[in-house]
Amino acid sequence: MRQFADSPPVTLPSRGEFLVRGAHVLSMDDAVGDLPDGDVHLRDGTIVAVAASVTAPGAEVLDGKGMICMPGFVDTHWHHWTSALRPLMRQDDPSRGYFPVTFATGPHFTPQDSYRSVRLGLAQALAAGVTSTQNWAHNVRSPAHADAEMAAMRDTGIRGRFAYGTPIGIPNDQPMDIADLARAQRDWVSTDGLLTLGICSRNVDGSLGGARGAIGIDMARREWGAARDLGLPITLHTSGSGAIKRLTGTGLLGPDLQLVHPLGSSAEDRAELAKHGVSYSIAPIEEMRRQGTIQFAEMLEAGVSTSLSIDHTTTYNCDCFACMRMLYTLNMHRFGAKNTLTARRLVQLATIDGARDLGVDDKTGSLTPGKRADLILIRATDANLAPLGDPYEALVSMAQPDNIDTVVIDGRILRRHGQYTALDIDKVVRDAADTAASLKARATWA
Numbered sequence: 001m002r003q004f005a006d007s008p009p010v011t012l013p014s015r016g017e018f019l020v021r022g023a024h025v026l027s028m029d030d031a032v033g034d035l036p037d038g039d040v041h042l043r044d045g046t047i048v049a050v051a052a053s054v055t056a057p058g059a060e061v062l063d064g065k066g067m068i069c070m071p072g073f074v075d076t077h078w079h080h081w082t083s084a085l086r087p088l089m090r091q092d093d094p095s096r097g098y099f100p101v102t103f104a105t106g107p108h109f110t111p112q113d114s115y116r117s118v119r120l121g122l123a124q125a126l127a128a129g130v131t132s133t134q135n136w137a138h139n140v141r142s143p144a145h146a147d148a149e150m151a152a153m154r155d156t157g158i159r160g161r162f163a164y165g166t167p168i169g170i171p172n173d174q175p176m177d178i179a180d181l182a183r184a185q186r187d188w189v190s191t192d193g194l195l196t197l198g199i200c201s202r203n204v205d206g207s208l209g210g211a212r213g214a215i216g217i218d219m220a221r222r223e224w225g226a227a228r229d230l231g232l233p234i235t236l237h238t239s240g241s242g243a244i245k246r247l248t249g250t251g252l253l254g255p256d257l258q259l260v261h262p263l264g265s266s267a268e269d270r271a272e273l274a275k276h277g278v279s280y281s282i283a284p285i286e287e288m289r290r291q292g293t294i295q296f297a298e299m300l301e302a303g304v305s306t307s308l309s310i311d312h313t314t315t316y317n318c319d320c321f322a323c324m325r326m327l328y329t330l331n332m333h334r335f336g337a338k339n340t341l342t343a344r345r346l347v348q349l350a351t352i353d354g355a356r357d358l359g360v361d362d363k364t365g366s367l368t369p370g371k372r373a374d375l376i377l378i379r380a381t382d383a384n385l386a387p388l389g390d391p392y393e394a395l396v397s398m399a400q401p402d403n404i405d406t407v408v409i410d411g412r413i414l415r416r417h418g419q420y421t422a423l424d425i426d427k428v429v430r431d432a433a434d435t436a437a438s439l440k441a442r443a444t445w446a
């Protein structure tokens with residue numbers, strides 16, 4: 001088991017037997033339904049039962065009175081390695097924006113920087129009720145960096161996919177480290193099923209002036225083919241129509257491909273994606289900072305599977321409620337009385353749809369007996385939610401991360417009464433601050 005100098009061996013809470021009693025249960029499973037006053041029984045990391053009343057004499061009771069109990073949020077695209085860069089960025093100074101800062105500091109990351117930065121991002125994920133994440137690691141500078149990022153995921157106890165990428169600044173004609181990808185799969189894809197693996201591809205359409213990569217179709221064929229030979233899925237940034245047009249007819253589109261940022265696609269593009277089962281991850285807060293419309297409604301209409309993502313937390317926070325609210329509001333803004341989007345549809349997007357997109361819907365994304373125990377309890381008695389009306393309306397229109405009382409991942413209670421149960425947050429923050437200061441000193445600034 002790999003450790004890092006600043007990372008003492010982590011002991012996560014054990015998977016015990018728990019009974020959430022008397023909560024307003026939103027299962028996100030049509031067969032189970034919703035229970036305004038229901039119980040959820042967890043044992044050894046598995047959901048045993050979801051019903052109006054469950055008898056479990058040996059279980060520790062988690063009082064659900066006044067709480068909403070639902071599956072944890074599933075994020076499907078988040079660059080956790082950038083998290084510690086927060087103090088170096090500002091939105092109102094173009095030279096200190098997300099892209100210049102990540103390009104300037106990225107080449108200077110040590111494995112320890114990666115570990116500390118990813119751990120900070122994951123700490124925020126836990127606090128915000130995110131129980132699964134896709135760690136979109138587009139600055140894997142060496143095998144040791146890959147190990148550092150995956151160790152941070154393991155040490156935090158989150159469920160997630162590590163999307164293995166290339167180092168920032170790598171020449172476009174140099175392939176990713178395929179041998180190490182295979183090694184990571186052998187060494188890290190865990191027997192307990194918490195960690196899965198995929199790749200994040202460099203851009204194929206040269207957007208951002210190629211700074212995030214501008215590989216040709218031949219290189220995509222080579223790298224994606226290697227991933228597919230290992231049975232690993234692929235994720236790709238594409239803001240606009242360019243990449244989809246370039247990939248059409250190449251044989252590279254498939255149900256193991258996820259695109260990110262649904263902006264600027266045409267009806268023909270969307271038909272092509274639907275035909276090949278390609279999905280789209282929507283990062284509403286980041287996308288609202290770009291030109292063009294977030295094409296959530298268009299993707300739904302075309303039958304393209306969608307999911308929700310945070311993207312990064314360097315110039316905004318992780319708030320899945322705000323992400324849902326933004327899409328809800330945007331649809332009203334765009335379609336007015338013709339808007340047919342429901343609040344429940346957005347909670348599906350943020351839970352079960354994300355699990356499906358990451359290929360883990362057999363394990364998580366709904367409160368279904370037999371699935372792994374990933375759930376959150378939300379205090380509906382807080383001033384911004386009480387008195388509780390429709391719970392979906394409350395979640396999408398009014399809730400905030402601060403309302404999250406309890407976070408359970410794979411049967412382990414990782415947050416209780418709004419506090420971490422295992423993570424030393426003071427150390428996480430201190431280490432991240434050191435990393436940010438050190439990177440600022442080491443990086444070359446224009």
Ligand SMILES: [Zn+2]
Pocket residue numbers: 077079136237260311
């Ligand atoms: Zn991104």
